[in-house]
Amino acid sequence: MTGALGIYNYWIYVLLMMIGLYGVIAKPNLIKQAIALGLFQTGIFLYYISMAVIDGGTAPVWTTILDGAQKFEGPYDNPLPHVLILTAIVVSVSVLAVALALIINIKRTYGTIEYDEIEAMDQADKRADYQRSQVVDAADDLEQRLEGHHHA
Amino acid sequence: MLEAFEIIPNLPVLVVTVPLIGGVLTIAMGRGKGPWAWATLITGLVFYFTVLLMQQVLAAKTGYISYELGNWPRQWGIEYRVDALNAFILLTVAGVSFVTTLYAQKSVEKEIPQDRHNFFYAVWVLAVCGLLGITVTGDAFNVYVLLEISSLTVYALIAMGKDLNRQALTASLRYLILGSVGASFILLGIGYLLMVTGTLNMEDMHDRLAALPDAVHNRTVLVAFALLLVGLGMKMALFPLHMWLPKAYTYAPSAVSALLSATATKVGIYMAFRFLFTIFGVGFSFVAMPAHVVLSVAACAGILVTGVTAVRQTNLKRMLAYSSVGQLGYIVAGFALANVHGVAGSVIHIFNHAVMKGGLFMAAGAIMYRLGRCDLRSIRGLGKRMPLTMAAFVAGGLGLVGFPLTAGFISKWYLVQGALEAPHMWPVAAVVLVGSLLAVAYTWRVVEAAYFQEPEGESALVTEAPLSMVAPMWILIGASVYFGVSATFTGEISMRAAKSLLGGAP
Known part of the structure; x- marks a missing residue:
């Protein structure tokens, strides 16, 4: 050939x-x-x-x-x-x-072992992390405001 | 003693065989501090060998040392060939590996279960073996084999971070798949070169390619060139082939991130030097083929895109990982200029970035050690609680910016000079400056959090990281400042390497 x-x-x-x-x-x-x-x-x-x-x-x-x-x-x-x-x-x-x-x-x-399901779980973890940090932030804010109020 | 064991004449091969055998023996070193002490001994010994090797190369009249394995002539056997360029890279890789091994002890104790320490350090030493092997060899197929040794061990090292975050596993698998595809392209490229030249020795390959009547229109040579460019791009994390890097560096154990950021991608760039300059030659890669256009566009896009991405990150390790891709962009943009100052800037930045980024990842690892995480929120006020660690981070960050009196300034000086000398390449100089501004932005976010905000929660109670972590961190950061003030040694070596790569006198 x-x-x-x-x-x-x-x-x-x-x-x-x-x-x-x-x-x-x-x-x-x-x-x-x-x-x-x-x-x-x-x-x-x-x-x-x-x-x-x-x-x-x-x-x-x-x-x-x-x-x-x-x-x-x-x-x-x-x-x-x-x-x-x-x-x-x-x-x-x-x-x-x-x-x-x-x-x-x-x-x-x-x-x-399905990549898209793993990806979705990782994204969910990330969202949960973010929401937790938002909650902590809000709590901090509140604390500071209360403290300020107290001092005043 | 050196003479009695015939160490000096066999230095090039000892750099590979000592960590190869030492790495396997690490498994037998028990469960306590044994594996770590053994790994420190091996990497320290190898570092000493590379220092000796550097002296030998500087003293050699020809400018290089050639070592034929098993005394087989280089046409048939494997030749190890060390010149100013790879002696310098060997010194960098071995030095940073040694210092990182010193640092690793506490960090690994915290992040990896005790019963796996011997395996961890075994794989660690073997990874160093692979990286040094790629750098020392003068045989194209040997490069592939050692590349796979280093890659396989690196996949395992990254996956060891799974106890901190399970994403280490997916990061490792993704790197494995992309890395193997990249390495396969390199293997295929070497195959096409073998087909045309009938040899695997790099110097011989170069001579025979140069003797080809019409290499520029030879399809086989062109295919080899394209395959190697893509494969190497993947291995050195050239934008946009860098997708594996940020996740891998973020979720790897802290000591591993420090080791990889300082050595792994640098060795990828060294391979690009060898293939583009030594084998194909400047005339083919940068004059006949538009490699400089492809590489500098990719590098500049990488500097800008990853710089902006790094500014938006909140996790310190991920921020540093994106910054690494950008810094690799500087190195690639430098050698794509294909003039003496550009290539010298590229070589010098390999060293400078290795010490700076190694030190920065160590600082992030020290924060991980104390707090278990290293996001912008948790480092608030740490400037007071962990002053040495945060000061190291700031000094390293200034190096990334290219602030005068840091090593980063020297690299950028060379790069900008090279960009202005090359015809029509001034946009590279502009991108280097914009990239520096982006580095200011992401470093500032850390400074702001660490020094201008009050600590909260557990961050208010932490103390400085242990001395065994802070000392290695400051050795690297100190080196980056030292070589920023006095750049005679690094400057001379990289100019010499650049001249020999560009085909002038060695």
Whole structure:
């Protein structure tokens, strides 16, 4: 295959990334956001792996011939991006682990993992705080006025 | 002793490996003061190493030290490369981390349950490890790995504030998602650069990009540039990609806010220096590509918008967080000028802002320690009750304003000079001045509450914060005043860093 279709891995990688990005932005469920983040990162892995491939290349390993001599039988795919992406996979697993740990804690303290419900609870907390401070302010005012009255 | 252990020749790698191994060992340091003492020892040792490293760099004839890990030649292995710029940033990050660790003891005792102290300090030291690693390395992929080490630990540190306010959890998760998307963009950008150049070493990348016949019209290079710009913008909290920052700094434990505001975003900016100046080069980033327009518009908008937002805040930590985004705007606007004074002002402000904002968040943390909150209402009259803490806050605030004899004045002097030298960039100078007025406004609100109003309720009964909090706070604030009066050292280093970034003599 040639042309734009011939590099279909790259189309798939972009597609995967965009699905992931959409999920991260549009889904209110935190678990779904974590899954989408994983998908987003998986797209990048595919990109790195595709980058290493060359036409007719095979895995870069030593071949042992019958007489015991070792030699390379080229051409080989570039192993460097593969190694890099192994590291990136570990990183992505760690990110997912931290994200899930946070989501468990959020579920424990908020009782939900829906982002919009959490946001509403935070807003309610803020309003309650504000009203409390208004009440305290009013009490202070009253106190000061009474004191002034007393002195007068 | 230094010779016996071959410390000097291995300094660049020790800066990373000592906190890496030390951080993991922190978990085994028991439940009492052990973890804190161990973390202090490790960060102190690393600070000492960075001082030695600075001396080495200043003495080096080439102007930099190159260290090949495991003696692998830099084409294949990882090269650590330290020049005036990253030696200075290393010194800043390690120094502020050390002082913040000293400060952390009391604050953490109050804000985090005892049984988690060993984990807290383990993650703390590992975060410092990641930040120093990003700064010392000369390998693009190594940057990504260390970036993720620092980010993951920072997410955990922020979430540790959950016992004070549950919003720490959502703040951390939001930062995790945005931060990971940003880091993924950086990873992808590095991938595209690898595709074009076939190397991961920053210097080699630069040479091969420069050798490309038509880099400006090479789509792969352009995509890499765009991806890196967005990813770095997210990591250094460049307006409007800063949305994760205010909430994270507000709800993180106080010591963590002080550490992050002083180091994390600064290292993000250092990465931008490396990618834009060292890898792509000034000619590509700022002449062929309009990075200076994009960056300075975003930075100036950030200075103004977050300045106005900061004035409207009532929570001190949130006010300081918004102010941080604005101050980062100064740093970005400075290097976007791409002339010697602009870049030098940017480098010097990385240091100056680190000590000022570190000290300010420590002051807010000291108020948290005594009162359990730090809103404008609860600090009424504190000028009399906690004189040292509030005086530190005022001195730091004057630094943010850029008042003469504070470090902030020196940075702004360089920035304004750079803005007036660059063609058509005078609006940046105007924005710097308007930003300073906004800083006056939000600092004044604190001064007014603390000194011109009577204390009420429990605020009338508090006493000064313990010495172990006040002393580190004043070390940083004192540094900001000292380097405002005598800026020879910081000025010379940042001029040297700026010249080498812009491609002149190192």
